[in-house]
Amino acid sequence: MLETSTAPLIRARALTKRFGAFTAVDAIDFDVAPGEAFGFLGPNGAGKTSAMRMIGCVSPVSGGELSVLGMDPRADGPRIRARLGVVPQQDTLDMELTVSENLSIYGRYFGLPRSLIRERVADLLDFVQLSERARDRVESLSGGMKRRLTIARSLINEPELLLLDEPTTGLDPQARHLLWDRLYRLKQKGVTLVLTTHYMDEAEQLCDRLVVMDKARIVAVGSPRQLIEQHSSREVLEMRFPVGVQETLDGALDGLGERVERLPDRVLVYADDGDAAAMAAHERGLRPEMSLVRRSSLEDVFLRLTGRSLVD
Amino acid sequence: MLMPPALRVLEHELLLYRRVWRGSIVSSFLNPVLFLAAMGLGLGSYVSQNASTAGAATGGGAAALGGVSYLVFIAPGLLAATAMQAAAGESTFPIMGGIVWDRTFLGMLTTPIRVLDVLLGKVAYITIRLALVSGVFFVVMLIFGATHGLQAILAVPSAILTGLAFTTPIVAYSATQKDANGFSALFRFGVIPLFLFSGTFFPIGQLPTILQPLAVITPLWHGVDLCRTLALGTADAPGVLIHVGYLGAMAVFGLALANRTFRRRLEL
Numbered sequence: 001m002l003e004t005s006t007a008p009l010i011r012a013r014a015l016t017k018r019f020g021a022f023t024a025v026d027a028i029d030f031d032v033a034p035g036e037a038f039g040f041l042g043p044n045g046a047g048k049t050s051a052m053r054m055i056g057c058v059s060p061v062s063g064g065e066l067s068v069l070g071m072d073p074r075a076d077g078p079r080i081r082a083r084l085g086v087v088p089q090q091d092t093l094d095m096e097l098t099v100s101e102n103l104s105i106y107g108r109y110f111g112l113p114r115s116l117i118r119e120r121v122a123d124l125l126d127f128v129q130l131s132e133r134a135r136d137r138v139e140s141l142s143g144g145m146k147r148r149l150t151i152a153r154s155l156i157n158e159p160e161l162l163l164l165d166e167p168t169t170g171l172d173p174q175a176r177h178l179l180w181d182r183l184y185r186l187k188q189k190g191v192t193l194v195l196t197t198h199y200m201d202e203a204e205q206l207c208d209r210l211v212v213m214d215k216a217r218i219v220a221v222g223s224p225r226q227l228i229e230q231h232s233s234r235e236v237l238e239m240r241f242p243v244g245v246q247e248t249l250d251g252a253l254d255g256l257g258e259r260v261e262r263l264p265d266r267v268l269v270y271a272d273d274g275d276a277a278a279m280a281a282h283e284r285g286l287r288p289e290m291s292l293v294r295r296s297s298l299e300d301v302f303l304r305l306t307g308r309s310l311v312d
Numbered sequence: 313m314l315m316p317p318a319l320r321v322l323e324h325e326l327l328l329y330r331r332v333w334r335g336s337i338v339s340s341f342l343n344p345v346l347f348l349a350a351m352g353l354g355l356g357s358y359v360s361q362n363a364s365t366a367g368a369a370t371g372g373g374a375a376a377l378g379g380v381s382y383l384v385f386i387a388p389g390l391l392a393a394t395a396m397q398a399a400a401g402e403s404t405f406p407i408m409g410g411i412v413w414d415r416t417f418l419g420m421l422t423t424p425i426r427v428l429d430v431l432l433g434k435v436a437y438i439t440i441r442l443a444l445v446s447g448v449f450f451v452v453m454l455i456f457g458a459t460h461g462l463q464a465i466l467a468v469p470s471a472i473l474t475g476l477a478f479t480t481p482i483v484a485y486s487a488t489q490k491d492a493n494g495f496s497a498l499f500r501f502g503v504i505p506l507f508l509f510s511g512t513f514f515p516i517g518q519l520p521t522i523l524q525p526l527a528v529i530t531p532l533w534h535g536v537d538l539c540r541t542l543a544l545g546t547a548d549a550p551g552v553l554i555h556v557g558y559l560g561a562m563a564v565f566g567l568a569l570a571n572r573t574f575r576r577r578l579e580l
Contacts, residue, residue: 019580058421059580078317078424092419096328105327108320109423157423 007070009034009161009192010055014064017050024050026216027064034160037183037193039210041203041298043308046213048196049089052165055194056086069161082110085159085191089166091150093138099149100125100134107156117156124152128182144175151182162186164195168202180205200298212298214306224298231304232296233258235274239281239288240266249286256280261303266290270300317425321433322440324420329437340398340445344452347390348383351513352458356382376515378544380460387458388467388543389512391449392535395475398445400503402438403482404495410434411487411577418578427574435479435567442475443468459543466542470555474535477559480566487573506532511540534558 008031017025025047032038040048053059055068057077066073068080094102100121107117125131128148133141141149147167154162167183168176183206187193197203203210204224212220212227220227237257241249246267253260257271267288271277274293281291302308329336359382377385410417410430417430446468453459485498509519510532516524527533538555541547 053580056422058418078426081422082424084422086422088418088422090415092415092422094324094328094416094419095414096331101327105324106419106423108323109317109420109425111315111317111320111424 008032009036009069010038010194011067012051012055012065015051015054015061015066016063017047017054017059018062023216025054028211028213028216028218030211030218030221032192032194034192035187035190037187037195037206037208039194039203039207040196040213041198041200041207041210041302042196042213043198043302043306047216048213049165051213052163052194052196056084056163057081058086082157083160085154085157085162087147087150087154087162087164087167089169089196091146093146093149093153095139096137098135098137099130099141102138102149103153103156106153110157112157120156120158124155127155128152129178142175144171144178147171147175147179148182151179155186159191161192161194164193166196166198168197168199176202200302203298212302212305214302219305220301227298227301228296232300233270234272234296235270235277236294236296236300237269237271237274237277237281238266238290238292238294239269239286240290241288252284252286253281256284259304268300268303270296317429318432318436321420321425321430322436324416325433325437326440329441337444337448340448341452343394344390344449347394348387348452348456348458351390352383352386352456356386376517378546380544383456383458384460384544385540386513387453387456388464388539389536391446391453391467391471391543392474392539393507393510393512393532394449395442395446395471396478396506396532396535397503398442399438399475399478400482400499402441403479404486404498405492407434407483407486408489408492408495412491421578427578428571430578431483431567431570431574435476435483435570438479438483439472439476442472442479446471446475461545463545464543467539470535470538470542473556473559473563474532474539477531477535477562477566480563480570482566484566484570484573487570487577506530511536531559531562 010030010032012028012030014027014029015025016023016027028047028051040051042048050059054061054066054073057068057073057080061073069083071080073080094105097105103121103124104114104117107120112120122131125134128151130145130148130152133145138146138149151164151167164183168179171179180202183193187206193206195206207224209221209223210227211218220231222230246262249267253267253269257269257277259270261268261270269277269281278291278293281288420430421427449471450465450468453464482498485494489495509523510516510527510530512532516527516533519527534555538547538552538559541551
């Protein structure tokens, strides 16, 4: 066990996934340490899911090296999967079975004895706050409840490594916060989390370290704070102008901050002192409908690195 | 504890079946009741009448049926055809469901279960369903007096084998389909013509001469003839061997094919 605490849990070198002529993951390198919460941040189609599916040993590696829990997915898929928990992007719950049946049959897939499964099902339902729905059919659950059930299901084998592919996409804010709380508790218990997301707030909340992916490649690596420090200014001034005005501004914005980014609906001015930039804008006679100063986020990092925003 | 993974998949299927088993048994019972009543008794009385009057004069009718009543003639054939239909039903929509609709197969594959285990577990479940359908059918045959001696029970394993010969190739086909549209073609141009023209309702000797060799190569004819000759006690060893060999080869070939189409679809 001493060995696993130093060696990476996942190690990828030039990891590649191809579908015919299309390259979904293009020679990426990364390591995930035990106990870490590691994220893949990127827009849809960046290759996050393909990377996750290779780590989960459900999708064959097309090229490069990958080791998961010290084993080779090509040779040891079932043995690796026995120690993984997987929350896929789309739920694969059994709609015709009840909530607790979904958990127990999943435990059976791992070959767990029924008595052990019974204990764990009760604990897990409690953990994801679904105990009262135990005997209901999955069909009748809300989206957030289904997602929580999928998370409970992924924990039935007490995995060392939990893979979550866009765990909160499509959920309302309340459901997302509940899920984040549960994931945070798992992390506290020492479970290694690997997740993909296109929400920067999710990445900031959950990830110790993340890679930013764009067009099948990794474009940056670091902790959320490091990434922001390296690739963005401390603060951002956001200004929204009346319809048609932004297009007429031309050079009026130049030099307001370190960098100016024009989005279709607003202008972002990157500056270490956002208030000073706002004053300067006012002195130049700019009269935005709305203006606010905020701290830089991963969204800004992404915009800087790729020239595009995360959620199209 | 160390249960083979395919059996865990089977356990899942049986868990689902537990929810619907009553309705399923009732319809497995009603289907042969209706067919044997309408075709065996209703149409049969007309056929037998015809066979004993006009038929006797021309040497057709009763002789073509092998000297038994029409009810006794069609019952084992219908049993084989029913197994084929049950196999087709279980091998199409539920496979699509596991891959495309509920994606339960994808859920299984994130556990130690492998693609081949999913396939074998699914085929094992369909085998059990075929045994149930054929067994209930046989009980109905007994009730109708549609059996000709105790050896008729041999028609049950024959029907299961017939069903399996259809199961694995259809499962292989289903795993290649994007949606359920391909299934209506399968039923319209495959299952129904076989049901009608493979000797289930009349001896294939009654078909136009040009179509007879075609009927002889269809898998359902081998199933029907196997069930019928065993049930009526007219089977001979070479015939049984050919039928069992043909159906068995089809089941094995289908399984190999399904392993390929499953992997191509699920191991992306």
